[in-house]
Amino acid sequence: MADSENEYSDDEIVTGKGRAAASKPKRAHARWENLATKTHDLGDAADGNIEGVLGGIEEANKRRRLLKDTTPLQRGIIRHTLLVLDLSIAMNEKDLRPTRYLLTITNAVNFIREYFEQNPISQLGILGMREGIATRVSDMSGNPNDHITAVRNLRSLEPKGNPSLQNALEMARAALYHTPSHGTREVVIILGALLTSDPGDIHDTIKACIKDRVRVSIIGLAAQMHICAEICRKTNAGDESCYNVAVDEVHYRELLMGITTPPVMRATDTEMQKRNQAALLMMGFPSRVTEDKATLCACHGQLTRGGYLCSRCRAKVCNLPATCPTRDLTLILSTHLARSYHHLFPLRNWVEVSWQRAREQNSTQCFGCLAPFPPAHEGADGSLPKRAEGASESSRYECETCQNHFCIDCDVFCHEVVHNCPGCQSSAHLPGVEVEEANGNGHVDGEAMETGA
Amino acid sequence: MNAVDATSRSIEADTGAPPSLLTVILDTNPHAWNLLAPSLPLHKALASLLVFLNAHLAINPANQVAVLASHVERAEWLYPTPPSRGHQQVNGDVDMANGGPVQQPPDEANKYRPFAAVERAITSNLQNLLATTTKAALSSTPTTMTAGALTLALSHTSKLTTAGPTSTQTAQSSFNYSDPSSNTSDSRAAGSSAPGSSTSRILILSTSPDNSAQYIPTMNAIFAAQRLSIPIDVLTLASSSTFLQQAADATGGIHLSSTTPTSHAGLLQTLMLAFLPDPTARQSLILPSGEGAGKSVDFRAACFCHRRIVDVGFVCSICLSIFCEPVPDGTCLTCGSHLALASYGRKPAVVPRKKKKRKRVVGEGETPGSAGGTPAPG
Numbered sequence: 063m064a065d066s067e068n069e070y071s072d073d074e075i076v077t078g079k080g081r082a083a084a085s086k087p088k089r090a091h092a093r094w095e096n097l098a099t100k101t102h103d104l105g106d107a108a109d110g111n112i113e114g115v116l117g118g119i120e121e122a123n124k125r126r127r128l129l130k131d132t133t134p135l136q137r138g139i140i141r142h143t144l145l146v147l148d149l150s151i152a153m154n155e156k157d158l159r160p161t162r163y164l165l166t167i168t169n170a171v172n173f174i175r176e177y178f179e180q181n182p183i184s185q186l187g188i189l190g191m192r193e194g195i196a197t198r199v200s201d202m203s204g205n206p207n208d209h210i211t212a213v214r215n216l217r218s219l220e221p222k223g224n225p226s227l228q229n230a231l232e233m234a235r236a237a238l239y240h241t242p243s244h245g246t247r248e249v250v251i252i253l254g255a256l257l258t259s260d261p262g263d264i265h266d267t268i269k270a271c272i273k274d275r276v277r278v279s280i281i282g283l284a285a286q287m288h289i290c291a292e293i294c295r296k297t298n299a300g301d302e303s304c305y306n307v308a309v310d311e312v313h314y315r316e317l318l319m320g321i322t323t324p325p326v327m328r329a330t331d332t333e334m335q336k337r338n339q340a341a342l343l344m345m346g347f348p349s350r351v352t353e354d355k356a357t358l359c360a361c362h363g364q365l366t367r368g369g370y371l372c373s374r375c376r377a378k379v380c381n382l383p384a385t386c387p388t389r390d391l392t393l394i395l396s397t398h399l400a401r402s403y404h405h406l407f408p409l410r411n412w413v414e415v416s417w418q419r420a421r422e423q424n425s426t427q428c429f430g431c432l433a434p435f436p437p438a439h440e441g442a443d444g445s446l447p448k449r450a451e452g453a454s455e456s457s458r459y460e461c462e463t464c465q466n467h468f469c470i471d472c473d474v475f476c477h478e479v480v481h482n483c484p485g486c487q488s489s490a491h492l493p494g495v496e497v498e499e500a501n502g503n504g505h506v507d508g509e510a511m512e513t514g515a
Numbered sequence: 516m517n518a519v520d521a522t523s524r525s526i527e528a529d530t531g532a533p534p535s536l537l538t539v540i541l542d543t544n545p546h547a548w549n550l551l552a553p554s555l556p557l558h559k560a561l562a563s564l565l566v567f568l569n570a571h572l573a574i575n576p577a578n579q580v581a582v583l584a585s586h587v588e589r590a591e592w593l594y595p596t597p598p599s600r601g602h603q604q605v606n607g608d609v610d611m612a613n614g615g616p617v618q619q620p621p622d623e624a625n626k627y628r629p630f631a632a633v634e635r636a637i638t639s640n641l642q643n644l645l646a647t648t649t650k651a652a653l654s655s656t657p658t659t660m661t662a663g664a665l666t667l668a669l670s671h672t673s674k675l676t677t678a679g680p681t682s683t684q685t686a687q688s689s690f691n692y693s694d695p696s697s698n699t700s701d702s703r704a705a706g707s708s709a710p711g712s713s714t715s716r717i718l719i720l721s722t723s724p725d726n727s728a729q730y731i732p733t734m735n736a737i738f739a740a741q742r743l744s745i746p747i748d749v750l751t752l753a754s755s756s757t758f759l760q761q762a763a764d765a766t767g768g769i770h771l772s773s774t775t776p777t778s779h780a781g782l783l784q785t786l787m788l789a790f791l792p793d794p795t796a797r798q799s800l801i802l803p804s805g806e807g808a809g810k811s812v813d814f815r816a817a818c819f820c821h822r823r824i825v826d827v828g829f830v831c832s833i834c835l836s837i838f839c840e841p842v843p844d845g846t847c848l849t850c851g852s853h854l855a856l857a858s859y860g861r862k863p864a865v866v867p868r869k870k871k872k873r874k875r876v877v878g879e880g881e882t883p884g885s886a887g888g889t890p891a892p893g
Binding site: 183343346395403427476486 | 587588589590591595655656662667669673674675730731732735737738739761764765811812815816825826828834837847850
């Protein structure tokens, strides 16, 4: 747990920096500066075996990425996001390879894919900032391919002029104006320039954004700007983590992909929800049919073979999600909804296993992939191999619910891809749950509830 | 293969089909197999399955198989054999994957050793599994742990495909002692092929209906398979499963149902003709699409409140939980937020209609014989 303390202190530094940038002239160390001066703590390898330590560091890094808070948070799953790309002259810089502009296009395409993967019933639109005005790259829609072609077409366009944050925000605000109140309204700005050339007072625009509950997050490519920090802080109810400056290509990608996770809802937003009171939606889950003869679809009036039959009126629509043209029923694929369930029932973090525990459980293979674990044959005299801070000393990780042991690869895979615990899912008798129930402890996580129900 | 020259060998490895991993999930739900017994007893199905597995192994010497049983209360590996918990291995060696008490092979001279190893492991593990099934477990749950078996299969597959050749070798070391020649070809193929180039797929032999309590885990597993581009093939032997149908559709796998006694008799034929081609070969084949309306997919979902499978449901706009009826006290059961029916919900749609009808009925109600009045225009 010393590890998490490190994380915490890291964050402290960042927030301190953010505040300093926003209000005080005094400047603390930025995170990237700390990273640059940090040397690898390789001194631990007393026995001179560097391989084990390096492997441990890699494992610890993987693990650190996984260790997040698994308390279910209310997240905005129906999102409306506008991605604003900087198309100004500053994007020609080559500090990010190949250029900021080309890298941004590549990353934006990946962002679009990942965004719709994570938020299947959300909407996305893309704007550009070029020659002092905001231009529309693609309209709000739920079809990733439209956006991807639009962004790819930007390749032929040369970055030009100065960006204008105010114009971009105003246009985004207008585009988000009509969106339903139960969804979120977000603007993601990628800013390469160190200036914004605005026609009026941007503070008025910020106020208008707050009023329309538009959340802005900005990824800078050059350096921190006071106005960006202010925009993000004010539109995110004082939360300063929405403004980040990318240090390198990898960091840039990470920042952008981090935005694809649905945002947490704040108390103020919940009040807004209560006021709007539109919360239980009736939806149909139609089944797909294929027909021998083409028939007219109810949505476009085109001849198609096959489609989806509305579960209430049997009208045929060709694509989902859609609204049934005859009755006002929202039709959606249940798989669209199911994609976001892992945000609601996150998999519990697994704990590191000490050698003693490993011997107790006598685990020789990873439960998931059957890969062998390193045996504890070093003897009980304390001469067991040491590993880096944060990695499990026995290379085993234990799910507390089913008490099975897993390797680091399965740990990463199960928490990032499957969101299931192989052990909990494959046994009806979970020792962890039984112990908790015996103790009268009411806390059972989502996974356990699923199997227990 | 026969070329001794190193150069030609490397070329051959490049052009050859990539090794593929076939994971079979056998639904061993005793209730379902009991119902199937007149037309397709388990041992016959198992015999067909073993022939199918051997065929897969024979296509490419680097091919691998893995078999899982999804049983009533647990999912278990049938092949490779996992070590039993608490059974301490003296040397801690990997080879115990096949080296339990079962594995002192009576050497059959007429059998290709990998085939024999797979067969022995599967039959003995299946016998163990069935022998250890208690009556209490049988009576408590009539369904099967598909989600668990899928998750296990996926984590195994992802480890084999993403990790480097070393782990492939450890998994393959089951052939170490039995067939040195096959092992060398494995390591060569694994070493020459880039990670991820090996194709893998999952075949589910399903006999039981859906367990709607497993809706979310199953869906999670389906999306994971989609992300790893692992097709999930499904062969339904008894009652059809909505979730598995969606799994096959979402991951681009084949979904076939063979529920009649005649099709049960041809189980081996179905397996060999429909499911043997690996994903690379399937690109140039016209895939079987089942009988009749086989292509239509049932996309219904299970509701969170009663685990019913519904086609029109109420969805909480905050957490997207599905309910089969409006929640009683207006509080979402999952996220606890206060819910109100949206304007296009059930109530507003019904009330205005009734009013209109009443007015008409009142107007026509004054003319007496309702049956006599209407046919007049006709």
